[in-house]
Amino acid sequence: MAHRILTTIVVTSTRVFGRAFMEAYKQASASSKYAAEIKKGNITGASTYASNGLTLDEACRILNVKPPQAGEAQMENVMGRFKKLFDLNDPQKGGSFYLQSKILRARERIEMEIREAERKVKTDKEMKEGWNPKVYKDR
Template structure:
């Protein structure tokens, strides 16, 4: 008789876990499909970045900097604010790891927004100046 109770408990538990897993999978698939549709629809400046999960506006508010204009931002100011906030929220100094993570993701989001413009400028300057390989001497 005990084996019947144990068997029924296992079957009921399996059903519950199976249904929960199926529902979670449906939600993840719907979210992924929505993200792909949003990525195809626009440039994504107002939407959350897939890698950081943060909008550009949110990143600028966290670091208290102006949003990049035409793909250009004052990266020195961004890095200075990042370093100050990151260091002040160090868990060893009584800060919050969660806040440190948010600050890091904010910097990464702004860098992702500015990176294509910086790469294009670097490529144009290299074309203008000519290719100068960096030579390193062995000791």
């Protein structure tokens, strides 16, 4: 009887330890990918790992649009596809909440990429031309 209890304890503790080890390994792996992207200076790539895990390529495939080229995207096209797919997957009309969520995250990911590109262009322009603060004078 004692050997059964001892075997059960060993097997159970091994399973618990194995699961905890695998979770810790997954978290360490994700952290190292995040740190590598930050080290490379790829803030957008790092935010992909940090936020929802949706890459730009996946987002473009979900909405069936072309990826933004050098920060230029046809937002009208993206928003049109988003609205159409979002409405088609309305749960009250028999659609899927999961698909609707994926469509929303895809739009947000594309918008994030465009904002980052616009910020970079603005920063580069400011670095090239120099910083010119707007001064308002009283009349």
